[in-house]
Amino acid sequence: DGGITQSPKYLFRKEGQNVTLSCEQNLNHDAMYWYRQDPGQGLRLIYYSQIVNDFQKGDIAEGYSVSREKKESFPLTVTSAQKNPTAFYLCASSTQGWVNQPQHFGDGTRLSIL
């Protein structure tokens, strides 16, 4: 089955620790995205990548880093510089070319501080 797989489903971060969230897709999509969702708020864009080896900051990139070494994979690292990391993190992908191309989401990772 084609889809987007995020892991782990739940993650706990200690003070000063970096953690990495995995996102893998087998949809052959060129573009991938990372969002953060806080209670009562809309999704906010952290980073996006339109092609392999290229990525751009979204609206709230501070305290996060990404890589895009393979088309299928777009991991997100939440660094210790992100002071409020507790949120629901969602990875999405879409075909390149943007008019009327929806994004499809993985089932998310919930990150909490220990």
Next chain:
Amino acid sequence: RKEVEQDPGPFNVPEGATVAFNCTYSNSASQSFFWYRQDCRKEPKLLMSVYSSGNEDGRFTAQLNRASQYISLLIRDSKLSDSATYLCVVNMGRLDTGFQKLVFGTGTRLLVSP
């Protein structure tokens, strides 16, 4: 002013009722529009794209009014399984870059009761 605004609800309706959600967006140059459905603690799932001429998918009808920068979703014959949060999503990306910047509303919560 928020880029995408929705009434948060909740809308409480009995089974079989017709319910309508509205959404306004700020960027008149926006090119594409979507409704997503999000169940509690789950990822958003595409419900339907919204086309200029309006479109229907079974019990769901979406309308777009570009002049008023307004999108609507109508659900007829509500089912218990329609209970969810409905997200209005507007693509505010740039045509020249091909970048798809989806801006999400905070969602409207629907509760369908027996």
